[in-house]
Amino acid sequence: TQLLEQSPQFLSIQEGENLTVYCNSSSVFSSLQWYRQEPGEGPVLLVTVVTGGEVKKLKRLTFQFGDARKDSSLHITAAQPGDTGLYLCAGARNNNDMRFGAGTRLTVKP
Amino acid sequence: DSGVTQTPKHLITATGQRVTLRCSPRSGDLSVYWYQQSLDQGLQFLIQYYNGEERAKGNILERFSAQQFPDLHSELNLSSLELGDSALYFCASSVGGHLSYEQYFGPGTRLTVT
Numbered sequence: 275t276q277l278l279e280q281s282p283q284f285l286s287i288q289e290g291e292n293l294t295v296y297c298n299s300s301s302v303f304s305s306l307q308w309y310r311q312e313p314g315e316g317p318v319l320l321v322t323v324v325t326g327g328e329v330k331k332l333k334r335l336t337f338q339f340g341d342a343r344k345d346s347s348l349h350i351t352a353a354q355p356g357d358t359g360l361y362l363c364a365g366a367r368n369n370n371d372m373r374f375g376a377g378t379r380l381t382v383k384p
Numbered sequence: 385d386s387g388v389t390q391t392p393k394h395l396i397t398a399t400g401q402r403v404t405l406r407c408s409p410r411s412g413d414l415s416v417y418w419y420q421q422s423l424d425q426g427l428q429f430l431i432q433y434y435n436g437e438e439r440a441k442g443n444i445l446e447r448f449s450a451q452q453f454p455d456l457h458s459e460l461n462l463s464s465l466e467l468g469d470s471a472l473y474f475c476a477s478s479v480g481g482h483l484s485y486e487q488y489f490g491p492g493t494r495l496t497v498t
Contacts, residue, residue, distance in 0.1 A: 305484035316386065316474050316489030317427070324484060362427060366483035372417075372442060374427040 277301060278365055278375035286381040290352055295378040297363035298345040304366050306339055306346050311360040311377070320348075353382045387411065388490035390475050396496045402463040405493045409456055409477030415439065416458040417478070417487060418450055422471040433458055434481035465497045 279298045287293055297306070305324040309317035321330050323339035323346065330337045334357075336349040350357055360377045367373070387410035397403055409416050418430040420443075429442035433452035444450075447465075452458045462469060472492045478485035 307484075307487075309489075314492075316388075316476070316492055318386070318489070319486050322484060322486060364427075372429040372432075372440070372483045374419075374429070376426040 277373045278363055280361075280363060280375035280378050282378060283376065284379050284381075286383065287353055289354060289382055289384050291382075292349070292351050293353055293380070294347055294349045295361055295380070296345070296347050297365075297375055299365065300344065301365070301367060302343050304343075304368065306343070306366075307364045308337055308346070308348055309362040309364065311362060312358075317362055350380075353380075355382045355384050358382050386488040386490060388475060388477050388488050390473075390490040390493050392493060393491065394494050394496075396498065397465060398498055399465055399467060401465050401497075402461065403465065403495065405460040405462070405473050405475075405495075407458045407460070407475030407477075407490060409458070409475075410488055413477035413479050413488070414456065415478045415481055415485065416452055416456070417476040418444075418458070418460050419474040419476065419489075420471045421474060421492075422468075425471075427474075430460070432481075432483070439481055440483060462495070467497050470495055470497045 308320045311317040326341045326343045328339045334351045362377045364374045389408045414435045421427045430444040432440040450460045474492045476487040476489045
């Protein structure tokens with residue numbers, strides 16, 4: 275069982291649709307990060323959230339950190355084919371434990 | 385391009401062998417992290433070094449070891465290789481030593497153990 279559970283595991287949508295992916299845990303994290311990874315490449319950091327209830331926006335992407343710092347969501351508005359990829363959440367507990375979720379594989383069809 | 389370099393890009397070796405993966409962090413970054421990514425386990429944090437010292441340890445096997453050199457490059461040594469060690473190995477770097485610092489990932493080394 276993953277410490278960070280991501281859902282859905284797979285998501286296939288049409289261009290222009292909105293979507294939300296989730297990252298949930300029973301543990302509290304001091305910070306949480308979202309990454310996007312394309313095949314054959316390393317993950318690329320999208321955002322870091324550190325405060326419970328924090329909301330960050332990055333163009334069409336909105337990230338939210340739960341009040342209790344146990345969960346997070348990523349909302350994409352008007353998805354584009356270029357958003358296709360594996361979205362990973364990662365949480366730091368204390369300063370000696372970094373965990374990644376299994377990821378949500380998003381496909382946006384033109 | 386993240387600025388993190390990893391060599392080699394691909395590595396094929398036999399069971400029981402030993403290999404060394406190399407990572408050069410971004411200019412100015414003091415921390416280096418190693419991760420293993422396999423299809424069934426996802427991305428697993430192995431170990432972190434900060435300015436030459438081990439800072440945090442994750443799910444790193446005893447057969448694996450790492451070090452960070454004075455010029456801040458790092459090497460991950462994998463020994464007594466098993467088929468299950470086949471995976472993508474990523475190195476990441478950050479400017480600070482806390483795990484919440486932004487990490488920049490290299491392109492990875494794909495290890496195949498036959």
